[in-house]
Amino acid sequence: MDPSKPQSNHFDPGGNARMVDVTAKPITTRTATAKGCVMMRPETAAMIRAGTAKKGDVLTIARIAAISATKLTPMLIPLCHGISVEAVDVRFDFEADNVDGAKVVAMDGNDVTLCCEVDVRSSGKTGVEMEALTAVMAGCLTVYDMCKSVDRGMTIQNVRVIAKSGGASGDFFAP
Numbered sequence: 001m002d003p004s005k006p007q008s009n010h011f012d013p014g015g016n017a018r019m020v021d022v023t024a025k026p027i028t029t030r031t032a033t034a035k036g037c038v039m040m041r042p043e044t045a046a047m048i049r050a051g052t053a054k055k056g057d058v059l060t061i062a063r064i065a066a067i068s069a070t071k072l073t074p075m076l077i078p079l080c081h082g083i084s085v086e087a088v089d090v091r092f093d094f095e096a097d098n099v100d101g102a103k104v105v106a107m108d109g110n111d112v113t114l115c116c117e118v119d120v121r122s123s124g125k126t127g128v129e130m131e132a133l134t135a136v137m138a139g140c141l142t143v144y145d146m147c148k149s150v151d152r153g154m155t156i157q158n159v160r161v162i163a164k165s166g167g168a169s170g171d172f173f174a175p
Contacts, residue, residue, distance in 0.1 A: 010079050019079050025125040030166035034132035036159035037095070037115045038143050044151040045094060045112035048143075055146045059092045062142040066090045066118055069138030070131040080130045087121040088131075090139060116140050117162075127169075129161050 009020045048058045055061070067088045074082040095113040116139040120128040140156045147154065162174040 017079065019081065020126070022081065022125040025168070027123055027125055028166045029121070029123050030127050031119065031121045031164065032127060032129040032132040032161060033117065033119045033163040034129070034136045034160065035115060035117045035162050036136040036140050037113045037157050038140050038154055039111040039113055039157060040147065040154045041151050042112050044147050044154065045114060047150065048114070048147065049094070053146055054149065058143055058146045061146060062092065062116070062139045063090045065142040066116065066135040066139035069135045070118075070120055070128075073131045073134045076134060077130050081126045083122050083124045083126060083128065083131070085120060085122055085128070085131060087119070088135065089119040090135065091117045092139070092143075093117070114143060116143075127164060127167050129164055133159065133161060 010017060012018050047053055051057055067090060069076075070085045070088050074080045093115050095115060116136050118132050118135040118139065120132040120135065122128050122131075136159055137156075140159070144154050144156065160174060161172070163172065165171045
């Protein structure tokens with residue numbers, strides 16, 4: 001390994017992949033919030049809000065997918081620790097909602113943005129950012145899957161951690 005390059009703790013001194021040893025780390029309360037958005041046509045958003053998608057209640061199924069994904073994260077991300085997920089909150093909000101939330105209105109006929117935000121909490125030796133990110137992706141992918149027959153042009157964008165707390169690295173809040 002080149003000593004001038006920053007070292008990832010996912011590699012041993014010989015450059016081999018490894019799971020980080022967290023044995024000596026203290027148990028602390030850890031939280032993470034991640035967010036991602038699905039851009040869709042106004043008609044697709046209206047269908048989701050009306051509950052008329054052929055596959056059923058899109059947001060309920062996507063919420064269940066997001067919650068389930070938190071538990072499966074170590075199976076999907078090879079070096080991620082299996083942790084005890086103690087709480088998951090999933091929220092879906094249309095950014096283009098009007099004030100009373102009665103209907104989705106796109107600005108200038110452009111795409112409507114549906115955002116998925118997930119909070120994950122645990123008491124453990126390692127953070128829950130990967131669980132939050134995985135949950136957001138599963139939620140957004142489920143929206144896509146349930147609506148792709150009417151809107152194949154949907155895009156998933158801006159998936160990121162927006163806040164985390166706990167652990168040695170301290171708190172983080174995205175600008």
